[in-house]
Amino acid sequence: MTASRRKSAHALPLIERRRLLVAGLGLAGLFAAEATQLGALAISGGGRTRQQPIEPFARSIARPDIVDRTGRLIATDIATPSLFADPSRVIDVDETAEKLATAFPALEASGLRRDLGDKNRHFLWLKRGLDPDEEKTALELGLPGVAFRTEPRRVYPIGQNAAQTIGFVDIENRGAAGIERWIDAMGRSETVDGPGRSSQEPIVLSLDLAVQHALRQELAKAIADTKAEAAAGVVLDVRTGEVIAASSLPDFLTGDAQASLLPATIDRLTTGSYELGSVFKTVTLAAAHEAGVLTPGKLYDARLPIRTGGQEIDDFHPTRRLLDAAGVFLHSSNIGAAKMATEVGEIRLRSILARLGLTEPQATELGQGPRPLLPVEWRPVSTMTIAFGHGIAVTPLQFAAAMATLVNGGQPVAPTFLKRAAPAVVDAAPVIGEATVGFMRDLLRRNVTSPDGTGGKADVPGYEVGGKTGTADILGDKGYAGAGVLTSFLATFPASNPRYVTFVLLWRPQATPATQGSRTAGANAAPLTGRLITRIAPILGLAPGREAARAL
Amino acid sequence: MLASMVTLIGSAFGLYAIKYDTRLALERTRGLERQIAETTAKLAILTAEEAALTRPERIETLSRRHLDLQPMQPAQLAIVADLPWRTPDLSSQATAPALPVVPP
Numbered sequence: 001m002t003a004s005r006r007k008s009a010h011a012l013p014l015i016e017r018r019r020l021l022v023a024g025l026g027l028a029g030l031f032a033a034e035a036t037q038l039g040a041l042a043i044s045g046g047g048r049t050r051q052q053p054i055e056p057f058a059r060s061i062a063r064p065d066i067v068d069r070t071g072r073l074i075a076t077d078i079a080t081p082s083l084f085a086d087p088s089r090v091i092d093v094d095e096t097a098e099k100l101a102t103a104f105p106a107l108e109a110s111g112l113r114r115d116l117g118d119k120n121r122h123f124l125w126l127k128r129g130l131d132p133d134e135e136k137t138a139l140e141l142g143l144p145g146v147a148f149r150t151e152p153r154r155v156y157p158i159g160q161n162a163a164q165t166i167g168f169v170d171i172e173n174r175g176a177a178g179i180e181r182w183i184d185a186m187g188r189s190e191t192v193d194g195p196g197r198s199s200q201e202p203i204v205l206s207l208d209l210a211v212q213h214a215l216r217q218e219l220a221k222a223i224a225d226t227k228a229e230a231a232a233g234v235v236l237d238v239r240t241g242e243v244i245a246a247s248s249l250p251d252f253l254t255g256d257a258q259a260s261l262l263p264a265t266i267d268r269l270t271t272g273s274y275e276l277g278s279v280f281k282t283v284t285l286a287a288a289h290e291a292g293v294l295t296p297g298k299l300y301d302a303r304l305p306i307r308t309g310g311q312e313i314d315d316f317h318p319t320r321r322l323l324d325a326a327g328v329f330l331h332s333s334n335i336g337a338a339k340m341a342t343e344v345g346e347i348r349l350r351s352i353l354a355r356l357g358l359t360e361p362q363a364t365e366l367g368q369g370p371r372p373l374l375p376v377e378w379r380p381v382s383t384m385t386i387a388f389g390h391g392i393a394v395t396p397l398q399f400a401a402a403m404a405t406l407v408n409g410g411q412p413v414a415p416t417f418l419k420r421a422a423p424a425v426v427d428a429a430p431v432i433g434e435a436t437v438g439f440m441r442d443l444l445r446r447n448v449t450s451p452d453g454t455g456g457k458a459d460v461p462g463y464e465v466g467g468k469t470g471t472a473d474i475l476g477d478k479g480y481a482g483a484g485v486l487t488s489f490l491a492t493f494p495a496s497n498p499r500y501v502t503f504v505l506l507w508r509p510q511a512t513p514a515t516q517g518s519r520t521a522g523a524n525a526a527p528l529t530g531r532l533i534t535r536i537a538p539i540l541g542l543a544p545g546r547e548a549a550r551a552l
Numbered sequence: 553m554l555a556s557m558v559t560l561i562g563s564a565f566g567l568y569a570i571k572y573d574t575r576l577a578l579e580r581t582r583g584l585e586r587q588i589a590e591t592t593a594k595l596a597i598l599t600a601e602e603a604a605l606t607r608p609e610r611i612e613t614l615s616r617r618h619l620d621l622q623p624m625q626p627a628q629l630a631i632v633a634d635l636p637w638r639t640p641d642l643s644s645q646a647t648a649p650a651l652p653v654v655p656p
Contacts, residue, residue: 072603072606073599073600073602073603074603076596076599076600076603077596078593078596078597078600079593079596079597150593155600157600157601157602157603157604157607158603158604158607159604159607159609159610160609161607161609195589195593196589197592197593197596209607209608210608212608213607213608213609213612214608217609217612460626461626461627462626462627462629463626534625534626535623537626538624538626538629543629543630543631544626544627544629
């Protein structure tokens with residue numbers, strides 16, 4: 001049969017065969033098109049044609065939750081209604097514009113009239129993120145061509161806390177600053193239909209909200225006590241580099257983009273570089289010990305100020321006597337530290353600054369920090385002033401991380417705002433010798449326990465606090481005089497086997513009755529640290545001990 | 553021939569029954585999906601509300617106002633090993649330490 005058909009087909013003249021072929025192909029094409037259409041309809045579900053929503057209308061951005069290290073919620077998306085108009089469906093433009101402008105004072109009638117009158121438009125946001133009252137008002141207006149769309153909106157149920165660290169999002173729910181911006185940079189936010197929720201695991205921060213709250217409150221109390229302009233503080237885990245708490249006051253309601261633009265509310269911990277003053281002597285002493293210049297019985301002559309290059313280096317509390325290395329630290333002698341640093345020499349001092357990460361910008365999840373300010377032209381006097389924390393400016397977080405290295409066993413620490421996965425301990429090659437670490441732990445502790453030391457007010461019985469004060473003159477328009485001071489206190493506890501480093505700073509504190517009429521760090525930043533550690537040590541799981549604090 | 557007709561009609565009915573079941577199941581699934589979405593949205597709001605109500609600063613303000621408590625001091629903290637003595641081991645009477653004699 002097949003053979004006979006083929007034969008008969010072949011019997012047809014060529015032209016006929018061609019016509020048949022064309023007709024056959026055409027029919028086949030039509031059937032194929034029909035089958036495709038049928039298939040498409042079967043998949044899309046029936047004869048209803050779906051209206052393709054307009055692009056900005058259809059998509060929104062869902063963000064993962066942010067939680068603290070114990071799982072407490074810091075930020076989440078909630079579905080909120082937003083009001084929009086479809087100008088092509090608005091019947092009475094004037095009435096719609098009038099009614100909307102009356103109900104929502106933020107909207108302006110004349111602009112609305114123009115936008116709603118444009119019949120070529122199909123989409124116009126009226127108001128994003130309505131609260132329930134506004135939603136009710138809009139519903140009651142019952143205007144044709146005006147409708148709601150639910151979209152995710154970021155909320156921060158923690159009130160006024162960790163505002164600069166968390167950052168904020170823009171109107172489209174895109175991260176614009178802080179951890180929120182990092183989330184987007186890591187591709188952890190996603191585009192969803194309507195009010196969809198993020199499919200991502202929550203972002204677990206290293207912060208502990210309870211410690212964070214204690215830190216913020218103690219800083220606020222210190223500002224009230226000393227009439228300081230600003231304050232900042234950080235609690236750092238010396239073994240993992242995790243930032244347990246970070247606060248910079250004045251701050252603002254978390255997530256408030258407008259308030260974050262005020263110059264006063266900058267994050268002083270990671271975005272500002274400061275000359276920290278005497279607290280920097282920790283670096284000098286460590287450098288001297290590393291360099292091996294601290295031979296037993298070595299004394300530094302602090303009887304006379306040093307005059308060099310038109311500058312005079314003198315002590316704040318002059319002792320006018322010979323001091324040993326510990327004495328230089330405990331009395332916070334600028335003269336002694338300058339002489340010590342000169343012995344260490346420029347090259348070895350710069351080497352230790354580099355090893356402690358104080359010469360390069362520090363990168364965290366919040367972005368790249370500012371480049372440390374070092375002498376443009378390094379002269380002998382630069383070595384001397386850096387010895388007591390002038391002529392070098394670093395961020396407070398950077399300094400805290402350097403101090404963590406000095407006490408944790410010499411391992412470099414990269415601060416992070418994310419909780420580290422276990423095993424969390426940093427296992428990096430030490431950059432500071434073991435002997436120097438022991439020397440520094442002992443020295444810091446003695447500065448708190450010794451009657452000569454400046455840190456006595458930071459002591460907390462049972463927690464073995466070690467620390468160093470810093471009172472730096474702020475560089476004003478007319479030099480260092482009269483522009484106020486920046487006081488700070490660097491602490492570590494328990495000093496014999498440090499777990500945490502705290503660093504607090506106060507900008508332009510005043511001498512008040514609450515600080516016994518003094519504006520130095522020993523009278524404001526040190527007691528602030530004592531109160532802070534009293535509150536946070538139990539939260540951090542440390543029980544007070546007779547000699548050393550132990551795990552709870 | 554007849555058998556194949558019956559089979560055909562039977563399978564057609566069967567097919568339609570399955571199709572309608574599928575459609576019903578699909579509608580139920582959609583309903584459930586919508587319910588899940590709504591519940592998830594409500595859950596998110598409630599979780600956020602709970603977090604706002606339990607934030608440390610609020611709890612602290614409330615406890616200061618309503619409770620007769622003070623912030624804990626390190627001296628008030630102890631761990632079990634700090635306790636001065638343990639109860640005597642009752643399983644071995646013979647080796648139980650003599651109780652201290654209270655002077656009259």
